[in-house]
Amino acid sequence: MNYKKLFSEIAAELESLDDKGKVASYIPELGNVDPNKFGIHLTTVDNKNYSLGDSNEKFSIQSIAKVLSLALAFKLDDEKLWDRVGVEPSGTAFNSLVQLEYEKGIPRNPFINSGALVICDILVSRLENPKQDFIEFIRNISGNPNIDYCLKISESEKRTGFRNAALVNFMKAYGNIKNNVDIVLDFYFNLCSIEMSCKELAQAFLFLASNGVHPATHAEVVSVSKSKRINAIMQLCGFYDEAGEFSFKVGLPGKSGVGGGIIAIHPGKYSIAVWSPKLNKKGNSYKGMKVLEFLTSRTQSSIF
Numbered sequence: 001m002n003y004k005k006l007f008s009e010i011a012a013e014l015e016s017l018d019d020k021g022k023v024a025s026y027i028p029e030l031g032n033v034d035p036n037k038f039g040i041h042l043t044t045v046d047n048k049n050y051s052l053g054d055s056n057e058k059f060s061i062q063s064i065a066k067v068l069s070l071a072l073a074f075k076l077d078d079e080k081l082w083d084r085v086g087v088e089p090s091g092t093a094f095n096s097l098v099q100l101e102y103e104k105g106i107p108r109n110p111f112i113n114s115g116a117l118v119i120c121d122i123l124v125s126r127l128e129n130p131k132q133d134f135i136e137f138i139r140n141i142s143g144n145p146n147i148d149y150c151l152k153i154s155e156s157e158k159r160t161g162f163r164n165a166a167l168v169n170f171m172k173a174y175g176n177i178k179n180n181v182d183i184v185l186d187f188y189f190n191l192c193s194i195e196m197s198c199k200e201l202a203q204a205f206l207f208l209a210s211n212g213v214h215p216a217t218h219a220e221v222v223s224v225s226k227s228k229r230i231n232a233i234m235q236l237c238g239f240y241d242e243a244g245e246f247s248f249k250v251g252l253p254g255k256s257g258v259g260g261g262i263i264a265i266h267p268g269k270y271s272i273a274v275w276s277p278k279l280n281k282k283g284n285s286y287k288g289m290k291v292l293e294f295l296t297s298r299t300q301s302s303i304f
């Protein structure tokens with residue numbers, strides 16, 4: 001498949017598209033990004049790389065990091081984790097509080113903010129030096145020592161993250177947060193602040209396209225069964241109340257972030273990262289979703 005040519009065709013087609021999205025500004029520091037940035041990077045399981053535009057520029061990966069925190073927590077906590085967080089689509093926004101009360105502090109899935117906070121709590125309990133150990137985990141699985149948190153972004157979110165503070169306190173009241181809420185929140189804000197380029201993302205996530213083993217480093221990140229399950233959760237929950245739409249139009253497991261990034265996986269074939277900061281009303285990259293829709297439509301390949 002000539003992905004390079006395909007990307008140029010997609011970019012040409014998208015030029016005439018009226019991008020209705022808006023850059024996220026509820027985390028003030030995210031509002032400073034150039035809205036016109038646009039990058040794509042695809043890495044195949046046999047390590048062929050195809051890119052376009054700003055694919056080497058780092059950006060805030062935000063909720064995309066929740067897949068990696070789930071991978072590490074699932075590896076360390078095994079099946080126990082599922083007593084504290086579900087695997088069902090929420091049908092609500094990523095930062096919604098409504099389900100938590102009638103579901104007694106058990107979040108629907110690990111990708112909505114409440115679920116990601118529970119995963120952070122597990123990692124805070126399990127890791128000796130949570131922030132250091134987590135970033136080392138990402139560096140190791142991607143074979144890239146050049147990945148880090150961004151203090152400016154994490155501090156910016158810490159100053160304005162009142163909904164996340166509400167969620168973590170609410171779950172603490174139900175006994176589903178074991179550690180000090182400020183420590184859990186600090187870990188969560190740092191996790192969301194990680195900066196990576198499309199190329200780094202596509203390469204780091206390749207283990208999910210190859211049964212849990214990273215093809216470049218040969219390291220088993222998670223078992224085959226865990227890799228399969230993480231993809232299943234991405235398929236059903238990666239886009240919050242737009243997960244059905246993403247599945248319908250793109251047909252790949254994927255995960256978005258409010259920094260405008262999206263990672264998508266074609267198991268057995270490739271991982272692809274796209275970045276375009278303007279978000280649609282559901283908080284997912286407007287243009288990024290279009291790119292992936294074009295890609296799977298043109299190639300007539302999805303997991304279905």
Ligand code: DON
Nearest residue numbers: 062063094192256257258283
């Ligand atoms: O907690 C938040 O609101 C952000 N740090 C992450 C949200 C996010 O990326 C949702 N994804 N589309």
